[in-house]
Structures are given as structure tokens and as C-alpha cells.
Amino acid sequence: MIERLDIESLAIQRGERVLFEGLNAQVAAGEAVALTGANGAGKTSLLRAAAGLIRPLAGRVRFFGADGEIEAEAARRGGCHLVGHQDGLKTHRVAGEELVFQTRWSGGDEAAALAAAERLGLGRLLGLEVRMLSAGQRRSLALARLIAAKRPLWLLDEPLAPLDGRGRARIGEAMGEHLRSGGLILAAAHDPLPIAARVVEIGG
């Protein structure tokens, strides 16, 4: 179980451009960190580097549990959720099938997936094909796996952008619960998150 995430003098390069250098940040259990910064400052890249999808130019991301450091690969595989701009949903598949697959693949079960959908107000949409859903409904569907499959570290890229007020409140509630149970949230967000979060500015 991840209890702390350390970002140590991280530098990320995309193409020829170095987005940022020497970035240090920490996320502890029960804490939410909001990444802010201009468009193109490297928020998404930082989240993807934390998930191990991008190799940083310099520096590293380390994970610590109750018994010391956890090997990064193992920590990510079972311990982190990444929800990005793309929802990872197949447009021609039925929403319920997609949610159940994403949940089981991330370590949850079907009952939890259905309960999470109910909680986010998606219950009656599960029989529809994903392409019938609105952008906000799709995002809610993608976020439902965070609730359904328990993983300590949530890496979220503009998670609330397409959501309406009620959707934001529901996700905010789930985030609060996650933090109270010892979870960690690292989220890129232009709008303030619906929970108390420490702000880390990138490229400022």
C-alpha cells in the first residue's frame, strides 16, 4: 500500500523542449495535491511520468509504503489509477461491459462496479453503447472505476472538466472518502478541486 509519493528533482522533455526541471513535490497519505500551470506547462506529462508511462529526462518518482520504499513498477501496477483526457472506453461497446472490464482489470469486482455506477448516477445508462453517452457521462463512467477498484494513488488529469455541478459534487464526495481512508490524489486542474488540496504550480 502506497503511503507517500516523492517526486525528486524531476525534469521532463517532450520533443526538443524541456517542460520543467528540478521539480520536487510530495504527496502523503490522506492528502490531495492540485497541479496548476499554464497550458503546455507539463501537468499531463508529470502525471504520465508518475504513472511510469513517460521516462523522465532526469530525477525520479519514488513510492513509499509502511515498510519503506516500494519498487516503482510494483507500486504502479497494483497501486495507481490514471484517468486522463482519454477515457479508455470503446465507443461501440456497452457502457456496463466497459465499466465492469475496467473495474475487474484494476482489481475490483462486478458488484462494486455496479454500486459505483449507481452512486455516480449512471445506473440507467449502463445498457447503452458508450457512443450514446455525453462527454460528462463518459467521464463519470471512467471515474467510476476509481470508486469500484480500490487503489491508493489516484492520478487525475482534469478529472472534472466535462462534469456538471452534481457530477462534481459526487466525485468530490468520493475523493473525500478516498482521502479519509488513507488514499493519495495528484490531480491536474484549472478549476479548484471540490476538496481541500495543496496547490503545486508547474513552470511558475
Place this chain on the structure above:
Amino acid sequence: MSALTVLWRRELALAWGRGGGPLLALGFFAAASAMAPLAMGPSPAHLAAMAGGVTWVSLVLANLLSLDRLFERDYEDGALDLLILGPLPLEGVAAVKCLAQWLTTGAPLALAAPLAAIALGAPLAAAPMIVGAATLGGIAFAFVGGAGAALALASRRGGVLIAVIVLPLLVPPVIFGGAAVAAFQAGLPWRAPFALLAAYALAAAALTPLAMAGACRNAVS
């Protein structure tokens, strides 16, 4: 239920629906085989001599037909990130994808292959050999083709690129498979080319997942 079963079911469902699924591949195979008599003339003796080879070439092309979407859709909609962060190593995910592709495309084509060969004039007795060679060949086509599909990720017009990358790599199974069928038909020893075909298929299944995983990691980074 284990993650492997969950992934297998999803990949099977996706492969079944991908690019028309098996029906499209079968239709292409039938059309390509039917071109041979039109191009080479209807003389039965002539056609019977070519039947095995024509079937085998059509089989390779039909197998490659739906490969271009193997990783591309997961890459485009972001599901590849999810698959990378899942409980199985990416190499295993790639192998599961290729096996699902083989079961939904390669296996139906292997069953259809003797029909086309016999219609072109191959003897009925050659049917089991053609099914066997096409089954093993299908495994090689799915795995080597999957490596091509992963390498072509993030490029536009990936489909044609995959064919250009993959076809040279498919020369050995085409030679071994064609030789096994021809030797069997002629009553000559066929075990050596058949064993080489099996060896190629197994080597492809063992080695290409490493290349696919590397190419996918590279594409998302």
C-alpha cells in the same frame, strides 16, 4: 475471476467485432482465391497444380487484413494506458491479444482453406494437411503481424505500413507451409517443412510479445 480471463473475454469480444471480424476475412479469402482461375485460365490441370500455392497466398493476405486495429484502437482511446497499468505484464497482454486475433480470424480461415483449395482442384486427401499447416501458419501470422501492428502505432495509414513491415517476415512460414502441403500432395516426406513451420510459429509466439510490449510502451511515451 482472474485478470487473465477478464482480459481474454474482452479481447475476444473486440476481435470478433474488429473490422467486420471473421466474416470479412473469410469474404476476402474467398474473393482472393476466386481471382486465381480468372487470372490463370480455367484449365483444371493448370489450376490443380497451383491450388495449394494460391490458397496459401490468399490465406496470408486475409490473415493480415484485420491486424491494423489490433493495438490502434486501444492506443487512440487511451485504453492502452489502462492495460499497461493492469495486473498482467504488457507482454502477456500482447500475447492474449494475438491469441484472440488468431482464434477469431486465423482459426476460421484455417477451416475454410481446404474448401478453397479443393474448389481449385486440390485432392480431397490433402485437406487435413492444409488445415494443419494453415492453423500453425495462422499463429505465426497473428503474432508477427501483431508485432507489425504495434510498430506501426501512431503512424497514419498504418494498415499499409503493417503489410510492408510484416510480409517479408512472413516469407519463412509461407515457404515451409507451401512446401509441406506440396510434399504431402505428392506423397513425399512432409514432416521436415511441417516441423519448421511449427518451430517458426512457436518462436513467433514466444518472442514477438517482447517486441509488441516495447513498441506499445514507446508509442504511449
